[in-house]
Amino acid sequence: MDTKTSNTPFYEPSGDECELFERAWKNRLPLLIKGPTGCGKTRFVSHMAARLNLPLHTVACHDDLTAADLVGRHLIGDGETIWNDGPLTRAVREGGICYLDEVVEARKDTTVVLHPLADDRRMLPIDRTGELLQAPPSFMLVVSYNPGYQNFLKGMKPSTRQRFVSLTFDFPTAAQEEAVLIGETGIDTMTAKRLVSIAGAFRALRDHDLEEVASTRLLVYAATLIKDGYDPVRACRAALVETLTDDAETAVALNEVVSATFGR
Amino acid sequence: MEEYVGELWDRLITGAAEKRHAAVTVKLDDVAKSAAIFFRALGGDPGLGISAAPAVRHGARRRLLQRVAGSGEKVELSWRDGEVLRLPSQIDLFAEQALNRDLYFWLVALAAAASDNSQPWIIRNQLATQVTLARFPGLQSRYDRLVQAVIALRIPPEKLPADEAVQENTIRQALQYPGTVDAITLAAQPFQPVPLWPHPHPPLSAAASGAAGTGSPEQSGKAATKKSRRKHLAQRSDVKEDKNGFLMMFRAESLFSWSEFVKVNRPQDEEDDAETAQLAAEDMDNLTIASDGKTSAANVRFDLDLPSGAADDTPLGEGVLLPEWNWKKQVLQPDYCSLQQLIAADAKPCELPHALKNTANQLRRQFQALTPTRHWLKGQQDGDELDMDAWVQLVSERNSTMPTSEHGLYRAQVNQERDLACLLLADLSLSTDAYVSNHTRVIDVIRDSLLLFSEALTATGDSFALYGFSSLKRGNVRFHYIKGFEEKYGGQVRGRITAIKPGYYTRMGAAIRQASSLLVQQKKRQRLLLILTDGKPNDLDQYEGRYGIEDTRVALLEAKKLGLRPFCVTIDTEASDYLPHLFGAGGYVVIRNPEDLPKELPLLYAQMTR
Numbered sequence: 001m002d003t004k005t006s007n008t009p010f011y012e013p014s015g016d017e018c019e020l021f022e023r024a025w026k027n028r029l030p031l032l033i034k035g036p037t038g039c040g041k042t043r044f045v046s047h048m049a050a051r052l053n054l055p056l057h058t059v060a061c062h063d064d065l066t067a068a069d070l071v072g073r074h075l076i077g078d079g080e081t082i083w084n085d086g087p088l089t090r091a092v093r094e095g096g097i098c099y100l101d102e103v104v105e106a107r108k109d110t111t112v113v114l115h116p117l118a119d120d121r122r123m124l125p126i127d128r129t130g131e132l133l134q135a136p137p138s139f140m141l142v143v144s145y146n147p148g149y150q151n152f153l154k155g156m157k158p159s160t161r162q163r164f165v166s167l168t169f170d171f172p173t174a175a176q177e178e179a180v181l182i183g184e185t186g187i188d189t190m191t192a193k194r195l196v197s198i199a200g201a202f203r204a205l206r207d208h209d210l211e212e213v214a215s216t217r218l219l220v221y222a223a224t225l226i227k228d229g230y231d232p233v234r235a236c237r238a239a240l241v242e243t244l245t246d247d248a249e250t251a252v253a254l255n256e257v258v259s260a261t262f263g264r
Numbered sequence: 265m266e267e268y269v270g271e272l273w274d275r276l277i278t279g280a281a282e283k284r285h286a287a288v289t290v291k292l293d294d295v296a297k298s299a300a301i302f303f304r305a306l307g308g309d310p311g312l313g314i315s316a317a318p319a320v321r322h323g324a325r326r327r328l329l330q331r332v333a334g335s336g337e338k339v340e341l342s343w344r345d346g347e348v349l350r351l352p353s354q355i356d357l358f359a360e361q362a363l364n365r366d367l368y369f370w371l372v373a374l375a376a377a378a379s380d381n382s383q384p385w386i387i388r389n390q391l392a393t394q395v396t397l398a399r400f401p402g403l404q405s406r407y408d409r410l411v412q413a414v415i416a417l418r419i420p421p422e423k424l425p426a427d428e429a430v431q432e433n434t435i436r437q438a439l440q441y442p443g444t445v446d447a448i449t450l451a452a453q454p455f456q457p458v459p460l461w462p463h464p465h466p467p468l469s470a471a472a473s474g475a476a477g478t479g480s481p482e483q484s485g486k487a488a489t490k491k492s493r494r495k496h497l498a499q500r501s502d503v504k505e506d507k508n509g510f511l512m513m514f515r516a517e518s519l520f521s522w523s524e525f526v527k528v529n530r531p532q533d534e535e536d537d538a539e540t541a542q543l544a545a546e547d548m549d550n551l552t553i554a555s556d557g558k559t560s561a562a563n564v565r566f567d568l569d570l571p572s573g574a575a576d577d578t579p580l581g582e583g584v585l586l587p588e589w590n591w592k593k594q595v596l597q598p599d600y601c602s603l604q605q606l607i608a609a610d611a612k613p614c615e616l617p618h619a620l621k622n623t624a625n626q627l628r629r630q631f632q633a634l635t636p637t638r639h640w641l642k643g644q645q646d647g648d649e650l651d652m653d654a655w656v657q658l659v660s661e662r663n664s665t666m667p668t669s670e671h672g673l674y675r676a677q678v679n680q681e682r683d684l685a686c687l688l689l690a691d692l693s694l695s696t697d698a699y700v701s702n703h704t705r706v707i708d709v710i711r712d713s714l715l716l717f718s719e720a721l722t723a724t725g726d727s728f729a730l731y732g733f734s735s736l737k738r739g740n741v742r743f744h745y746i747k748g749f750e751e752k753y754g755g756q757v758r759g760r761i762t763a764i765k766p767g768y769y770t771r772m773g774a775a776i777r778q779a780s781s782l783l784v785q786q787k788k789r790q791r792l793l794l795i796l797t798d799g800k801p802n803d804l805d806q807y808e809g810r811y812g813i814e815d816t817r818v819a820l821l822e823a824k825k826l827g828l829r830p831f832c833v834t835i836d837t838e839a840s841d842y843l844p845h846l847f848g849a850g851g852y853v854v855i856r857n858p859e860d861l862p863k864e865l866p867l868l869y870a871q872m873t874r
Contacts, residue, residue, distance in 0.1 A: 068646045076658070076673065197399065201305040207848045208310050209301045250849075253301035256369050260306075263402030 011040070011047035012180045014172045021048045024165050025097075030118045030141040032161065035169025038215025040180075041144045044169070045099045054138060055096035057087040061106035067113045070100075071126055083129055088113070092124050095136035103143040104156050111160050117141055118163035171216060174200065180216055185223040191232065194261045195219050198236060201257045202244065209250055214240050232262045288361035290368060291354045292316055297840060299372045303349060306376035306400075311591075311810060311817075313841045316353035317341050324456045341463040342371045347810045349375050357459060358413050366406050367459060373403060374462065385464040386438055386448045393442040410460060411439045418456055427451035577606040580745055586774045588738065591814035601774040603741040608763040613755030616719070620712060620862075624719040627866050631723035634682065634870060640675050647674030684873060685727040685749065685786035689779045690714060690764070691797035692732040692744060697766040698798075700858040706798050706835065707766045712862035713796065714746070714761045720866035722753045726873070727786065730757070731779060732764055735771035737805050742768065743778055749786060772801035773815035776830070780823040792872065793823055793830040796865070798858075800842060817846050833868065835861060 021044075024031050033041045042058070049056035059070065072086035091098035100106070100114075116123045122135040143164065145156060172180060177199065178192040187195075202214040222239035226232050241254040292299075292314075300314045317340040340352040351371055355364040377392045377399075397404055415436060421429035428451040435455055438445040588600035616624055641647075643654050654673045690713075696706040714730055721728045732744035744764065747757045776795070783791050801812035820830050832843060832852035843852045853868060855861050 066646055073645060078662075194401070201307070204307055204310075205301065205305055208304055208844045209849050211849045249297040250301055252298040253305060256298065256302050257305045257400075259402050260369075260373065260400035260406075261402045263405050 008050040009043060009047050010180075010183050011043055012172065012176055012183060014169075014176050017044065017167055017169075018048065018051070020165070020167060022052070025052060025138075025140045028122065028137060028140070029165045030143070030163060032164035032166045033142065033144040033169060034147055034166060035144070036171065036215065037146050037212065038217030039169050039171050040216060041169055042099070042101060045097065045142055045144075049097050049099075052097075054140070055091070055094050056099060057091040057096060058099045058101060059087050060101045061103050061110075063105055063107065065106040065110060067107075067109045070110055071113055071124070072128075074128060088117075089124060089126065089133065092117070092133050092135045092139055095138035097140045097142055100141075100143040102145055104145045111157065114141070114143075114160065115163065118160075171199070171203065177216060177219065181219055181223045184220050185227045187223045187227045191226055192223065194232075195222055195226075195236070198240065198258060198261050201261075202240065202254065209253075210244055212244065214244060218243060233258055236262065285356050285359050285364075288359065288364060289354050289356040290361060290364040292351055292368075295365065295368050299351065299368055300841070302369060303372045303376050306373055308349070308372075308376035310845055311814060312344065313348045315348040315350055317343070317350035322454060322457050324454045339457050341457070342375065343463040344375050357417065360413075363410065363413055366410060370403070370407065370410055370460065371462070373400065374460075384447070385461075386434075386445060389458075389461040390438050390442040390445060397442075407460075414459055415439065425451075425453075428453055428455070431455050576609075577742075577744065578609045580605040580607050584778060586741070586777045588773055589815040589818035591811060596818070601735075601738040601741050601771065603743050603774055603778050605743045605745055605778075607745045608760050611756070611759035611763040613759045614762055615755065616715060616758060617712075620715055620719075623863060624716055627716060627720040628723040631720045631866070631870065634724045634873070638677055640677055642675055643672040644674045644676040645672045647672075647676030649675045651675045682724065682726055682873070683788050684790035684792065685729075685783065685788040686721070686792040686794060686869070686873075687729045687731065687749075687779050687783040688714070688717060688794045688796060689775060690730070690732045690746075691770055691772075691795075691799075692734045692764055692766055693770040693799075694734075694766050694768055695770070695799050700835075704859060705766075706858060707764065709835070709858050709861050710796060711761055711764055713865045714764075715758065716862045717865050717869065718747070718753050718757065718761070720869070727788065729782065730761070731775075731782075733771075733775035733778075734766075734768040735774065735803050736768045737803060738771070738774075738807070740768075741771050741774040741778075743775060749782075769803040769807075770797070770799065770801050770812075771803045771807055772797070772812065773819040776816065776819040776823060780819070780826055780828055783828055784826045790873070791828045792869075793828045794869070795830065795832045797832065797834050797836070799834075799836045813842055813846065820846060831872065833861070833865060 021031065025048075033044070035041050045058070046056055059065070068086070070086045070088040072084050072089045074081040075084050076082075085093065088098050090096075103110075113124065116125065117135065118141055122139070124133040124135065125131075126133065171177065174193075174196050177196045178189065181187060181192040181195060182189065196219070199214040199216075199219055202210065206213045218240055222235050225235035225239060236258040237255060241251055241258060245251050245254065296314050303312070303314070304310050319340045322339050342349075342351045344350065349372070351368060355367050357367065358364050373396050374389075374392050377395045381388070383391065393407070397407060418432070418436075421432045421436075424432055427449075430449055431451040432455065434445055434448045435458060438448075439458070439460065583602050583604045585599035586601045586603055587596045587598045589596050642651050644651070651673055658673065690710050692707070692710070696710060699705050700709060718728070718730065727749050728747070729749045730746035732746060733742060734744075735741040746760045746764070747753060751757065772795075776793070779793060783793055800808075801816045802808040803812065807815070823830050830847065830851065832847050833855065834843065834852065835855050835858040837854065837856065839852070839854050843854070846852070855864055
């Protein structure tokens, strides 16, 4: 769960998000990041943590994640119980960044511990130990979610939402995405261009034929395979087409786009 | 005997004349879905459907054998207009199946490239080719192969008269080196069709451009054998506002043949002899249809009368005015439709039909499993009580000096809530009067589905409502009340379900808007709008084709914005042409065998809400 990085991870900014992040951090405001899967939310947060030289505690939320998983719990040791800090508590104590990925996936009771932390009180009450932690100025709460495949049963409550400064991420522009692919994998400009063109074609199918469209992350996977010497058409088939659809006819069409771009 | 010999001769000469490759034919039906997705992926208009192109006379020089056989006169061409992308119904030009298939995808790619219609045809095609090849460099090798194969099929310039040879050479150059030809000098005889390019003057622009009668580009198989796929070349023309439909517009001494454009407005078609008309239509090269916003081009040629007030269902409350989206003008027309809620007047409380009882019992048992209950979860990290089993296990493991793993030592009580409301909207248009098997009509299937659906949902305790809809133009959208959210399911509701009957048309947008406004009042976390239908949206006025689809789409987008979740269950096997555009991937399901619908519907619901 801990990712402490010594050197700054690669990140290609698409706007003024770095500035906003810094300002939010300086002014002790929590941040909500929205955006489709694989568009660089997590990478952005780890990049910023490294830039600001803060410890980062990332929690990937899932539907069994409880408040105790975040705050901490008593573990039963040999004849005694030992209190064990959760990632949120650790981030508060250290004054680092706590990043809750896909926060809407978490159980509803987790929002209860987030509320006092996310407003101007900046407190973390720990019921079990009776402790009341005051977050240091350098602590920052960052949450993210994907509005696309949001489960209707699990929307984000307005009362939670309204405690955050929000930032929307989308897929980068073609030029930026090429830069990401080159920076991330070191492939040549021509291949990067073609991969981005494929992604553009697939993204046109959003809401019609594909539930989820090609993310930058998938493009990076494809680029990695190609860089490794794998045939581009087959790399795209493996990393993009088969990942995005199970429907045979849709796959045929997507493969046609791939071979229309890379040729056979 | 004569007939037999004639038949033999015909088969022989046609076979010799037609250089076709039946064994490697690629049919539009087989590639249509992939081609449509390919088209959208390349940036084509997502609202366009794909349809077979009509065969047209091209008038170009044919080979001697073809002339003897009287074949090869007509070709199918590809083009796109505001509603559909037309492709040949089958391609069997080349000896290699891969090439035939490639031609389909090439035509689609070319259609997806935005083309400037003001440019002459020959320039337009070269530009589109260049744009497509630049954007998808992988197509280059495929294009080269297609050009080679196409040129091999064409009558060589050496065998043509001088002017046609020049014309042919220009086309060859444009194909081989796109971008190098600036103009074409047309010969007296139209040029041979160019399969790689779309129609030089598709019927939509034909009236406007009035270009010289040059040849048509698309040579592919003969006209499709299946009647259903055979499309007619239609010509669109404007109806002159100031001209009376019953005024003779021509001098009586000139005789008209069938294929000439007779400028007679026909607000109503009162000819009864449909069969003769059908035969005549088959023989015609052009069917001219004018769109005046009043008539329907559908097969239904009659206007349905609304029943008298006494015989009709009882109106519930005031009518509602609803907006409608006009995609041609791209505006939402406020208060455009009038919707009346109705309740069946003659519905008597009744029991579940005997035939459904077994299935209903089975479903009820299955659905009871979905009912929310409070129950204990063991081995939790947190909880209200200690989990003694886990504790004992931990202690014994520790005593046996086994390495202990981390255990959850608590028991927690959880409430599994089903906080959802579902509104089922059933299509009750006249098309549901059609038979799906020897005994059952669509409406019977819908009736059984509603009954079983209600039985199943009553078992879960989920809040649900049932409504039906039909329409007769924008002034009469009929919204049938079957069961409201507050009403309990019982004999009365069963009576109303049993009383549903087919009628009128499908103005889906208005019905969806009304249903959304009802559903949104339900204060539940998950709100499901289930739409049960058997076909496309359509109504007697301009509400058909793309107009109806786009209005429905806008109504659905509005519903999604309200936080509702629309889902469509259909028995229309052609639904994959338009449903992805309306509901998106995963937003609809097509039931192949309509008789399965009553059983499938509750199971689908269970899957979606689990």
